[in-house]
Amino acid sequence: MSEQKDLEYAILGGGCFWCVEAIYQLVDGVESIVSGYAGGHDPAPNYKSICTGMTGHAEVIRVGFDPSKISYKNILEIFWEAHDPTTRNKQGNDEGPQYRSIILYENQTQKEIAEASRTEAGPKFASPIVTEIVPLEKFFPAENYHQNYFRLNPGQPYCHYVIRPKIEKFLKKKTH
Secondary structure, eight states, X not given: OOOOTTOEEEEEEESSHHHHHHHHTTSTTEEEEXXXXXXXXXXXXXXXXXXXXXXXXXXXXXEXXXXXXXXXXXXXXXXXXXXXXXXXXXXXXEESGGGOEEEEESSHHHHHHHHHHHHHHGGGSSSOOOOEEEEOOOEEEOOGGGTTHHHHOTTSHHIIIIIXXXXXXXXXXXXX
């Protein structure tokens, strides 16, 4: 995956960025993924500071995608399947505002598509969707050791017990 000028970007938070990154790495048309932080007030967030829950930032990924291969709407359809958008500040055992479900839009078109997508996804869940849809002010790339985490650390217990089952669930839905 490499950066290209003709890509569009989606900034998404669905709990731990390692989990969401691992799902999007399997998607045709996704050309780059950067784990990072967004949606907070700290001008220089880092992993240690955002884990306090006090910076306002969420763990997010910046998905660079080729719009000739996959649309922003399709990126969001995957987002709804990749995590539980009905739990506030929680995904599995990960708790805190840094794990909230959030879509950060770059322009009015993305905002409208995101809001319509959330409405369309709503009936698929037993509980109401709590995903925030807010303007992107700034994206901060996470530290290098967070990038491509699942692929570089497949034997790590979190990867084996948390991320791998999410990938298997996604792949099973993808083939049906």
